[in-house]
Amino acid sequence: MGSATEATKDISENLLGHKKVTVVFVLGGPGSGKGTQCANIVEHYGFTHLSAGDLLRAEIKSGSENGTMIQNMIKEGKIVPSEVTIKLLQTAILESGNDKFLIDGFPRNEENRAAFERVTGIVPEFVLFFDCSEEEMERRLLGRNQGRVDDNIETIKKRFKVFVESSLPVVEHYESLGKVKRIDAAKPIPEVFEDIKVIFSSLASKVMKLVIISS
Ligand SMILES: Nc1ncnc2c1ncn2[C@@H]1O[C@H](COP(=O)(O)OP(=O)(O)O)[C@@H](O)[C@H]1O
Numbered sequence: 676m677g678s679a680t681e682a683t684k685d686i687s688e689n690l691l692g693h694k695k696v697t698v699v700f701v702l703g704g705p706g707s708g709k710g711t712q713c714a715n716i717v718e719h720y721g722f723t724h725l726s727a728g729d730l731l732r733a734e735i736k737s738g739s740e741n742g743t744m745i746q747n748m749i750k751e752g753k754i755v756p757s758e759v760t761i762k763l764l765q766t767a768i769l770e771s772g773n774d775k776f777l778i779d780g781f782p783r784n785e786e787n788r789a790a791f792e793r794v795t796g797i798v799p800e801f802v803l804f805f806d807c808s809e810e811e812m813e814r815r816l817l818g819r820n821q822g823r824v825d826d827n828i829e830t831i832k833k834r835f836k837v838f839v840e841s842s843l844p845v846v847e848h849y850e851s852l853g854k855v856k857r858i859d860a861a862k863p864i865p866e867v868f869e870d871i872k873v874i875f876s877s878l879a880s881k882v883m884k885l886v887i888i889s890s
Pocket residue numbers: 703704705706707708709710711712815816818819820860861862863864867
């Protein structure tokens with residue numbers, strides 16, 4: 676699949692339930708290591724990484740009319756209305772030309788979750804959940820040094836509260852569907868990736884089996 680037109684066709688087929696787009700939601704608290712490990716997964720398993728936070732920050736930089744609203748929400752650790760984030764994700768999916776996506780930092784609340792399913796018709800293959808203590812996440816965020824407006828102790832505390840109150844219920848929803856693969860994200864980066872490899876290698880062999888059975 677090369678052109679954006681072909682990608683559009685792919686997505687609409689997914690909406691119609693014909694052709695499959697593989698989506699893995701990558702969830703976990705701020706600083707749990709989602710972005711770091713997504714880069715590793717992309718390198719080894721050919722997924723396209725879509726970070727909702729990165730897309731929102733790029734939207735601010737682009738001078739979009741929503742820029743000021745998004746900037747204010749991020750500074751306060753609040754969750755941007757799903758219509759904005761879903762639009763950015765949809766465009767990135769269509770432009771990628773790929774059919775395998777890691778959607779990182781989304782859905783972050785019930786509104787994100789329900790709207791994405793309704794609008795795209797996409798159901799995640801599974802949810803990769805990064806389990807890490809607040810103490811460790813706080814240490815990592817304060818050392819991240821990417822010049823982010825939200826990596827300060829005041830905003831970090833607000834983000835932890837939003838995570839517990841709004842994001843964990845989404846994880847619990849997928850847990851009730853048996854879709855959560857939980858990772859101990861407190862370990863060093865290479866060890867976390869070893870655990871992730873086990874999950875993605877078995878996904879790759881499952882896809883291979885499907886190809887063999889259907890051909
Ligand atoms: N397993 C780990 N152990 C120690 N530091 C980590 C680990 N994973 C990521 N980091 C560091 O912690 C910070 C936050 O990681 P990041 O991947 O941006 O997390 P998230 O996207 O979940 O907020 C970064 O500076 C990163 O280098």
